[in-house]
Amino acid sequence: MKNYTLQRFVKLSLYFFGMYALLTAAWFGISGRFGEDATGAINEILVNSAIFSLLFTIALLVWYRRTEIRIPVKSISSKALDQKLEEIGYERIPGKEKGAVQVYKPRPPKAPALAGRLFVQKSANFYHLQGPVSKLKSLGF
Numbered sequence: 001m002k003n004y005t006l007q008r009f010v011k012l013s014l015y016f017f018g019m020y021a022l023l024t025a026a027w028f029g030i031s032g033r034f035g036e037d038a039t040g041a042i043n044e045i046l047v048n049s050a051i052f053s054l055l056f057t058i059a060l061l062v063w064y065r066r067t068e069i070r071i072p073v074k075s076i077s078s079k080a081l082d083q084k085l086e087e088i089g090y091e092r093i094p095g096k097e098k099g100a101v102q103v104y105k106p107r108p109p110k111a112p113a114l115a116g117r118l119f120v121q122k123s124a125n126f127y128h129l130q131g132p133v134s135k136l137k138s139l140g141f
Contacts, residue, residue, distance in 0.1 A: 004130075005066060008116055009057055016053035021045050064115045067133045070126040071141050081120070081127060088138050090118050090131075104131075111135060 024045045028034055033041050071081070082092065089110025093103045104118040118131035129136055 004116070004119075005061065009061060012057040012060060013053045016056050017049045020052045021049040024048060060114055064112075064132045064134070066116070066131060067136060068128060068130045069136050069139075069141060070128055071139075073122070073125055073127060075141075076127070078122070084139055085118065085120075088135050090135070 028041050028045065076084075085092075085104055087110075089107050090104040091107045093105055100121050102120045104120065106113050106115050106117070115132040115135060118129065118135070121128040121130075129139075
């Protein structure tokens with residue numbers, strides 16, 4: 001839960017960098033651009049991949065920005081909260097309880113996979129939900 005946004009940023013950046021570089025290298029191989037200047041083509045692929053992955057990752061993190069809301073324990077039961085989270089497309093991961101924190105993963109098509117996980121922690125008076133702003137607003141609290 002701590003540093004989750006940073007972890008997502010690193011994972012997404014590496015994924016998009018690798019995929020863009022791989023696809024661009026395949027295209028350069030098909031079109032014959034490696035025959036002219038191989039080192040220049042490799043440098044171009046790496047620079048373009050770095051720029052694309054940075055821009056695309058930042059766009060996704062802004063689009064699915066995260067927030068925390070607090071729901072009073074008196075207003076909803078634990079089972080009703082689980083039901084509401086299932087309605088918006090999140091399912092509980094059974095073995096992923098970190099102390100008092102319950103982890104929920106998105107289940108497409110209701111919740112996009114790139115939105116990231118949702119964390120629920122119960123304190124004495126509140127449920128603390130951390131997740132994407134758009135999905136937490138749709139809960140209606």
